Amino acid sequence: MNPAASVRIQHGDFDLSTELAALRAHDPKVGAVVGFVGTVRDMNEGLDVAAMELEHYPGMTEKSIEAIVDQAKQRWPLAGALVIHRVGPLLPQEQIVLVAVSSGxxxxxxxxxxxxxxxxKTEAPFWKKESTPQGARWVDARVTDEAALDKWKTPARP
Structure with missing residues (x-):
């Protein structure tokens, strides 16, 4: 993966401001930084969610995400990219994932x-288990997540 790209899988939280500042630091060509932060919701598919636990396969997960970032870097002229994904037990409102990119x-x-x-959301090997009043349950990718991929199946426009 390009040195201007980073993938981290970690248990601890991350500081959005620090991560975005580092992504654009010392690069005067950067005119835009866009970030997405995903958080744990307290409800999913009509059930209350008390907690979520995320598991992954170390090494395989990072390689999978690096391949996704590399695809993005092939489609768009990016200065940098960062993906931080947390694993382990998480509570509602806690941050799960940061995806951030910088470009001109x-x-x-x-x-x-x-x-x-x-x-x-659909290709990275994570396993999510939610704790609900009805018991623990494993969560699959949503149909809407799968449908979101359709727009990317065509070649990028110049």
Whole structure:
């Protein structure tokens, strides 16, 4: 993966401001930084969610996400990209994931950020277990997540 791209899987939280500042630091060509932060919801598919636990396969997960970021870097002229995904037990309102990209212009940054999170939601090997009043349950990718990929199946426009 390009040195201007980073993938981290971690248990601890992240500081959005610090991460975005580092992504654009010392690069005068950066005119846009776009970020997405996903958080734990307290409800899913009509059930209350008390907690979520995320598991992954170390090494395989990072390689999978690196491949997604590399695809984005091939489609858009990005200066940098960052994906931080947390694992372990999480509570509602806690941050799960940060996807951030930097580029010369906002259009490329928005598109690349959306591309990465759409693929991350469906292609990265994470296993999510929610704790609900009805008991623990494993969560699959949603149909809407799968449908979001359709717009990226066509070649990128110049």
């Amino acid at each position: 212009h906002r259009g490329e940054a928005f598109a690349a950020c959306e591309f990465i999170i759409d693929y991350l």
